[in-house]
Amino acid sequence: MLYMIPDYYKEFQCIAEECEDTCCAGWKIVVDARALKNYRSVRSIYRKKLKKSINWRKKEFRQGEERRCAFLREDNLCDMYTNLGRDSLCRTCRLYPRHVEEFEGVREITLSISCPEAARILLHKKEPVHFLTARRKGEEEYEDFDLFLYSQLVDAREVLIKILQNRELSIAVRMKLMLGIARDMQLRVNSSELFACEAVLEKYQKDAVCQYVKRDLAHTKTEEAYRFAEELLSMLESLEFLKEDWCVHLCETQERLYGNHDSQKWNRTTQEFFQWLSGSGMDWEIQKEQLLVYFISTYFCGAVYDGEIYGKAWLAAVSVLALEEMLKARWLRNEKMLDQEEIVEIVYRYSREIEHSDINLEKIQSQARLELYFR
Ligand code: SF4
Structure with missing residues (x-):
């Protein structure tokens, strides 16, 4: 049996009665x-x-x-x-908070960021995450396991993580490349051309595609990005809630950011927020990378069971975009201040609401669409 863990896995220790929100x-x-x-x-x-x-x-x-x-x-x-x-x-x-994904002969174990301490470890990590593997005794065979699809997904995930950790590119470019790979793979799988996935991975590692994505991003219109963010937050509001005050938190976020339906004002706030972040010593760009890698490493290969390849990349992207909107609203509420512990709080609470509900995970994936706009 092959076991896989992220390199920060062993740093975790439950802080028990010190924990701000028991599990x-x-x-x-x-x-x-x-x-x-x-x-x-x-x-x-x-x-x-x-x-x-x-x-x-x-x-x-x-x-x-x-x-x-x-x-x-x-x-x-x-x-x-x-x-x-x-x-x-x-x-x-x-x-808990260990999360196990099971595949034939493979166990992938990660730390769920629904635990504040696990979220804290991930969000404080500056270096790119690596994954450690080890073989232990024990073999198994699943009855209907698609080994070919699984190996394609494993290869694709490796490329996705490499792209997501390429710090020479902006996070927006990395996200677009991630979505592009997942979309093109989905199309190949849907038309039973699984063997063609390799070419997709090759294509997206070429500089020409990267340049194309950069040009494409430069054409994103404020109105589109605004509308997308607004729709994303109302989609979250339509999900099931674990805690009632999560709904209040979502309403407040929407009211603060989209209450006056002014896309230009939202755009100015976004620019100002990014500027503040870059001068604040916060590493939100690195934290976004860690979150994207977390979602992709945890869920992407699960597409072997439901075929939702694009849905997995979509989940990673919209999670990071939604978190960014929530942080922006918190920053506004705090009169343009934000600290690391607030980022930890919003991340672990989001994870509890979304990752611990199969209904919510499925609903987000099922709403995946090809257009995704962001600043
Ligand atoms: S949420 Fe995490 S740190 Fe808190 S009590 Fe549970 S396992 Fe421990």
């Missing part, structure tokens, strides 16, 4: 069969607590006020961990 509240925690069996066999005095804190029929932990896990104490430490030790935790709690 033990707000969403359901499903308990695996093995953990349930262990809980049934507990004979100590803790048995009573287990009995009443688990919904045995639904196989999940019960929740109290503000959807806090029944085992989460007032001080935000886990009562089960304290009483029964780490080994007693169910698979979900043991793994």
Whole structure:
């Protein structure tokens, strides 16, 4: 079995009661069969607590006020961990924030940026992310696994990450190239020309394509970019919410940026925001790169199961664009100030709302379209 992790993976350590937003509240925690069996066999005095804190029929932990896990104490430490030790935790709690993507003979493990500490590590990283691999014992065969498509996706992902980490190009150019590759691959796959994907990758690594993309970007009209940003935020508002105050946050963002329907004003704010960022010592350009690489490395090869190659690149691009709009609105709210911790907060909250809902992920991918405008 081949295992893959990002190079910052081992830097992670849960900060437990220091965490600004515990992962033990707000969403359901499903308990695996093995953990349930262990809980049934507990004979100590803790048995009573287990009995009443688990919904045995639904196989999940019960929740109290503000959807806090029944085992989460007032001080935000886990009562089960304290009483029964780490080994007693169910698979979900043991793994989080580790996120595992499974392919035939491959396990890709990453740190979900829905955890504030994992987001902090990624967003503070200055160097391009590398991925480490190791082989361990254990083989497996899936019944209907398309190995050919998977290997094409792995090759494409390598090229995408190389392009996304090319710091000689602006992030806008890198994003356009990423979308172009994914779109052209999608067209080849749709017309059963999978073998032609290699040529797509070659084409997009040529300087001529890069120059074409730069010229194309220079023609983006303010009105188009404005309308796209506005539609993107209202699309997010139509998704399901994990927390009600996320909806308030989206409404505030929209009101601040598009409330007076003035695309020129929005454009001036955008320019001013970028200027402020470049003089502030913040590395938003690098952070965008890390986020794009995070989304592509985590989700792109999953297209082997649903065929949504372009949808995966679209998810990466619109996530970064939506985050940028939210940061811009926060900067305006703060009277043109922003700090790193606010970036961490907006990123991990976005990730919780989007990445932890299959419905939301699918909806975003399904709305992928060919035109995407940005500044
Ligand atoms: S969100 Fe992350 S840092 Fe916070 S308690 Fe959970 S695993 Fe620990």
